[in-house]
Amino acid sequence: MATQDQTVQTNVLKEIAGLILQTDLRNNPAAVSTPVYHTVSRLTGVADPYKKCKARTNAEARRLLPELQKIMAQSGDSLQTALHLAAAGNIIDLGIGHAYDLRKDILEILEHPFAIDDTEQLLQELKPGRHLLYLGDNAGEIVFDSILVNELLKTGIEITFAVKSSPIINDAMMEDAVFAGLTESVRVIETGSGDIGVNPTNACKAFRNAFDSADILLGKGHGSFETCVGMDRNIFFLLKAKCDVVAGELGVKKGDIVFKHQKA
Amino acid sequence: MATQDQTVQTNVLKEIAGLILQTDLRNNPAAVSTPVYHTVSRLTGVADPYKKCKARTNAEARRLLPELQKIMAQSGDSLQTALHLAAAGNIIDLGIGHAYDLRKDILEILEHPFAIDDTEQLLQELKPGRHLLYLGDNAGEIVFDSILVNELLKTGIEITFAVKSSPIINDAMMEDAVFAGLTESVRVIETGSGDIGVNPTNACKAFRNAFDSADILLGKGHGSFETCVGMDRNIFFLLKAKCDVVAGELGVKKGDIVFKHQKA
Numbered sequence: 001m002a003t004q005d006q007t008v009q010t011n012v013l014k015e016i017a018g019l020i021l022q023t024d025l026r027n028n029p030a031a032v033s034t035p036v037y038h039t040v041s042r043l044t045g046v047a048d049p050y051k052k053c054k055a056r057t058n059a060e061a062r063r064l065l066p067e068l069q070k071i072m073a074q075s076g077d078s079l080q081t082a083l084h085l086a087a088a089g090n091i092i093d094l095g096i097g098h099a100y101d102l103r104k105d106i107l108e109i110l111e112h113p114f115a116i117d118d119t120e121q122l123l124q125e126l127k128p129g130r131h132l133l134y135l136g137d138n139a140g141e142i143v144f145d146s147i148l149v150n151e152l153l154k155t156g157i158e159i160t161f162a163v164k165s166s167p168i169i170n171d172a173m174m175e176d177a178v179f180a181g182l183t184e185s186v187r188v189i190e191t192g193s194g195d196i197g198v199n200p201t202n203a204c205k206a207f208r209n210a211f212d213s214a215d216i217l218l219g220k221g222h223g224s225f226e227t228c229v230g231m232d233r234n235i236f237f238l239l240k241a242k243c244d245v246v247a248g249e250l251g252v253k254k255g256d257i258v259f260k261h262q263k264a
Numbered sequence: 265m266a267t268q269d270q271t272v273q274t275n276v277l278k279e280i281a282g283l284i285l286q287t288d289l290r291n292n293p294a295a296v297s298t299p300v301y302h303t304v305s306r307l308t309g310v311a312d313p314y315k316k317c318k319a320r321t322n323a324e325a326r327r328l329l330p331e332l333q334k335i336m337a338q339s340g341d342s343l344q345t346a347l348h349l350a351a352a353g354n355i356i357d358l359g360i361g362h363a364y365d366l367r368k369d370i371l372e373i374l375e376h377p378f379a380i381d382d383t384e385q386l387l388q389e390l391k392p393g394r395h396l397l398y399l400g401d402n403a404g405e406i407v408f409d410s411i412l413v414n415e416l417l418k419t420g421i422e423i424t425f426a427v428k429s430s431p432i433i434n435d436a437m438m439e440d441a442v443f444a445g446l447t448e449s450v451r452v453i454e455t456g457s458g459d460i461g462v463n464p465t466n467a468c469k470a471f472r473n474a475f476d477s478a479d480i481l482l483g484k485g486h487g488s489f490e491t492c493v494g495m496d497r498n499i500f501f502l503l504k505a506k507c508d509v510v511a512g513e514l515g516v517k518k519g520d521i522v523f524k525h526q527k528a
Contacts, residue, residue: 010289013284014284017285018281018285021281021282021285
């Protein structure tokens with residue numbers, strides 16, 4: 001996607017081979033793979049290879065919005081439906097490379113219960129005035145996240161939404177939050193870097209403060225799970241398990257949707 | 265397939281990363297990838313990870329043999345049908361990793377003409393007493409090759425069939441030639457090594473002599489094509505183009521079957 005120049009492609013391969021040699025492969029997948037994407041950008045001179053894809057999935061998701069809002073209006077349990085829609089949005093993951101049919105997959109996911117469902121525990125956490133930091137994941141998906149954010153705001157909690165500061169795969173950045181209308185409903189901050197998931201080393205002060213002070217964390221997608229699992233924090237993971245490694249770690253089947261509470 | 269031990273898997277990854285750094289990636293794919301398979305075998309201690317797969321595909325192909333012989337008996341052009349069957353057998357390629365349904369795919373391939381069809385040129389070459397070296401490819405596939413070998417023998421030519429000396433992916437070895445009954449109809453020799461395709465550097469004297477003295481070469485599959493394309497030899501390539509790179513080189517579409525003459 002970044003270049004068709006075979007000499008540059010070969011240079012990328014060689015440099016990534018060198019990276020593999022230097023990398024402790026017991027690190028989490030997000031930490032291991034982030035430098036690969038940055039290497040591609042540096043050697044090809046294409047800072048954001050997924051730029052067009054992100055715009056396309058944003059537009060695709062927004063076209064579905066009236067239908068999603070109708071689903072919300074007709075739902076007997078709007079929080080549960082919003083959680084399902086946000087999980088459905090997580091199929092928009094261009095880093096894992098599975099084909100998907102957005103509309104079809106969403107309707108299917110709405111019919112399926114979470115393989116792990118800690119909604120009851122979330123309900124206990126949602127008290128007016130408490131602060132939730134929502135760790136965003138991908139462009140496109142962020143339109144679905146906005147539905148959940150608006151639903152959560154009804155409980156009286158305060159929400160901060162985090163996006164990446166610079167391009168990494170198709171992860172949402174500030175322009176995507178603007179596109180999804182999130183900047184109009186909650187405070188949106190940047191992580192301080194273009195790392196997959198949460199990387200405390202590269203985080204900016206604003207993100208670190210929000211992360212450290214939040215009463216509740218909501219981590220979307222593989223990246224948040226891979227980098228925050230095992231942390232001594234009150235965090236809810238909301239994702240579709242898209243590979244065998246993450247599914248195995250969660251004790252679910254590949255393809256399952258999960259809403260899992262990790263207690264502090 | 266060779267091991268579930270993650271420490272060993274990591275060691276394999278690291279060593280292969282080192283290989284990539286040292287490898288001239290402009291080499292042909294067979295030459296580039298052969299050391300990868302040998303590294304897996306050396307570090308896992310599993311000399312032949314595809315052993316069971318080879319036995320399974322051999323058995324699968326032989327179960328189809330009565331049906332294939334019926335197809336041959338009913339054919340109005342038995343050489344063309346035998347060439348098609350041998351091309352169909354080339355779908356049994358576990359190194360490229362596409363799923364296949366043997367019986368279904370064969371019947372489909374029989375209906376499809378070669379995208380490049382140099383059968384007429386082969387007919388001109390088939391004169392009694394001339395010597396053809398048949399460069400075998402995979403186990404399982406070798407059962408299909410035996411049908412073509414028997415058909416070619418009817419023209420009065422002499423045939424030598426070459427198999428690999430040691431395991432490489434699911435390539436046919438002497439035991440597979442025995443299983444397919446080839447050793448009973450023609451001389452079967454080994455290449456001298458476990459290289460994909462033809463590697464003159466590692467070839468044994470018997471293979472080199474047969475290769476150098478043959479009037480006609482018949483190269484099965486990707487490996488033969490990748491290592492012999494451009495050689496100053498009278499060679500026919502018989503394969504299914506299973507990836508974009510080989511299809512592009514041949515000027516055909518991925519999935520096409522090809523019977524291409526390369527003149528000396």
